[in-house]
Amino acid sequence: MNLSPDAPASHRGGARSNGGTFLLVVLCIPMFLVLLDVLAMNVAMPTVGRTFHVPVARWAQVVDAYTVPLALALLPAGWLVDRIGPRHALLAGITVFTAASLLGGLAGTWLVVLTARWGQGLAAAVMLPAGLAALSQAWPEPGERAKALGAWSSISAVATALGPAVGGLLVAALSWRAVFWINVPLGLFAAWGTGRQLYAARPAALHAGPPAAAGRGEMAKRALVGSVIAAAMMTSGANGTLQAITVHLQSGLGMGAGPTGLLLLLATAPFVVLGPLSGRAVVRLGRRRVAALGFAVGAVGLATLGWLPGTMGLAPGLLGIGVGLGLMTSAIVGESLSAWPGRPGVASGLNNALRQTGTSLGVALGGWAAGWWSGTPLLVRTGAAAGLWWVGAAVLVLVTFTRSRRSRKNPR
Secondary structure (H helix, E strand, O other): OOEOOOOOHHHOOOHHHOOHHHHHHHHHHHHHHHHHHHHHHHHHHHHHHHHOOOOHHHOOHHHHHHHHHHHHHHHHHHHHHHHHOHHHHHHHHHHHHHHHHHHHHHOOOHHHHHHHHHHHHHHHHHHHHHHHHHHHHHOOOHHHHHHHHHHHHHHHHHHHHHHHHHHHHHHHHOOOHHHHHOHHHHHHHHHHHHHHHOOOEOOOOOOOOOHHHHOOHHHHHHHHHHHHHHHHHHHHHHHHHHHHHHHHHHHHOOOOHHHHHHHHHHHOHHHHHHHHHHHHHHHHHOHHHHHHHHHHHHHHHHOOOOOOOOHHHHHHHHHHHHHHHHHHHHHHHHHHHHHOOOOHHHHHHHHHHHHHHHHHHHHHHHHHHHHHOOHHHHHHHHHHHHHHHHHHHHHHHHHHOOOOHHHHHOOO
């Protein structure tokens, strides 16, 4: 852990030496908030729009006001993280995010709501790479870092699974304002924990070069490029398929939002369970094998879509998505961080930016497919296309990811 000289001696041994579990929880909260606020607001959006008498065509502004600055600011935010250090960047991001949430909860006009969402989006763009850079420095040993990333990916799955439900419950039980208010205590706790547990690391040098500076030359460059492309292929394949399945269930079969959400848990529940286990698998098998296995398992599940009868015939495909994501997420993120250790902010910013891009493209393509086909043809064609996409991603991973020392010494 690259701590400043004035850091207490008890913290110089890395996260394991003092409060590692607590620190991991603290670093996961910002990422949890980032994902929660995308999904919870999707559910609250109609209520917010009606409150301020906004036409239906403009309701999506409350979502776009968050996702657009988040996507655009990820790379500059990664540079900022490396410039000022993960601790200072994370504290700044959490502070702005919490203040913007407070503003949103007090908003009296639609414009103030959108302003608050823009503030949240910009802060989220800083929190994501800062949290990953801090995790990378707190767990410098590859094996321990892989386990920490596994837990991190599991928490992201929890946020993804619970986001719509939390948004709906808060709106029903309290108010749409509660979707903003819930961030305030969590943000304050995360800021307190960050200030208490995370000591200032030396910022990465501004002249830090490309991945070759880490001493691995072209292999590191190839691993970085391969990992961020794999990140985009991962999210585009998963989210595009889920978009098509959602339309099929609600529009084609007339299923309600509640039952649809419960069925789609089959695609997120394995992610939650496998997150921590994937970290151990990475330690044993290496990121390359685990990521390729995740894509392969997911591709097999996707290939079953439309071929099995009944609503529950979707279960193997949904489980394939969940198992695949659970295996590959921490491995792909870890490969980006490992490929450019001198610039963890930029590396994580690139990874997150490509994941966001993949999600946007996947959802757009899934919606396009649902506009052309319906029923079994929609499922079969979506599953086949996404499955082949993930097979290609598995090949990409095998070609570009670095081979672990274990696999070089003892090929399997």
